[in-house]
Amino acid sequence: MxxxxxxxxxxxxxxxxxxxxxxxxxxxxxxxxxxxxxxxxxxxxxxxxxxxxxxxxxxxxxxxxxxxxxxxxKGDFGQSYTHTKPVASIIGDRAMNTFALALFSVILVYLIAIPLGVIAGRYHDTFVDKTIVLYSFISFAIPAFVLYLIFIFVFGYRLMWFPTSGSVDVGLDPGTWDYYWNKIYHLLLPGMSYAILGTTGIIQYLRSEIIDAKTMDYVKTARSKGIPMKKVYSRHIFRNSLLPIAAFLGFTITGLLGGSIFIESVFAYPGMGKLFVESILSRDYSVITALVMLFGFLALLGSLLSDIILSIVDPRIRID
Known part of the structure; x- marks a missing residue:
């Protein structure tokens, strides 16, 4: 390999x-x-x-x-004309914010989507399954910017539970506990907003795979041998149903690392996606070309990472 x-x-x-x-x-x-x-x-x-x-x-x-x-x-992407700083330094500062948002969002997406997909597939055509499917359809139908603005208005301005912009409050000393906790606090609203929309595809794929797997011959054979249904799900159905989810994992991670342009712009979150939009508006060619090269590299890396993850989940599959 x-x-x-x-x-x-x-x-x-x-x-x-x-x-x-x-x-x-x-x-x-x-x-x-x-x-x-x-x-x-x-x-x-x-x-x-x-x-x-x-x-x-x-x-x-x-x-x-x-x-x-x-x-x-050589690692020198030139000087930013608008920021009057080296491009590598600017992207490095924003990349850490994007990495934190991407990591939090991916973890939250899979923590929500996998249990809901398993429950919907195992108990399909029940009230629980129909409720989860309804949630998936609603989250799929809502435009992203509408949901983001609703969350900002409700949780940011009305309830004032979360900050509505930035990655950290001004005046906090970097390296302190309050500084890191404040950065996490700023991640919650955009991360949860993305997770609600990002779970739709995973839930539907996992639900469909589990429903199809229940009719397979290896499941019938396991049941005929007296293996409890709980073990059949955990050792056979769930593992095989994760294959399409694993195939998307690499693209999900690298796609978010590339900078979610839309969510960072709406939440005024200073990541690479927001930097990309700002650079286009200011005609900052050095930053634009460097970011597109980075996004392209991450897309290629995502394809390779997905194949590697898929081969790990199922040893029968080998990348070539």
């Missing part, structure tokens, strides 16, 4: 190269530039031109791309 993993990682290199070339060209085709927002009636046009020449904006595109990709290979 390790040879296959190494081969898949090597295949990522030309894929990332093609992605970097496309993103760089498309970013350069965007109207305006990072210095356009600096122009005011008092701004000296010659100064703006000096900044553009210094940044290499008038060099041929292939020269700009070569300079950018060679520096990126």
């Amino acid at each position: 390790w040879k296959t993993v190494i081969r898949r990682i090597l295949i990522m290199i030309p894929q990332l190269f093609i992605l970097s070339l496309l993103i760089f060209i498309l970013a350069k085709q965007m109207p305006g530039d990072p210095f356009t927002g600096l122009i005011t009636p008092e701004t000296d046009p010659n100064r703006i031109e000096e900044l553009r020449v210094k940044a290499g904006f008038y060099d041929p595109w292939y020269v700009q791309y070569y300079n950018w990709i060679t520096n990126a290979a």
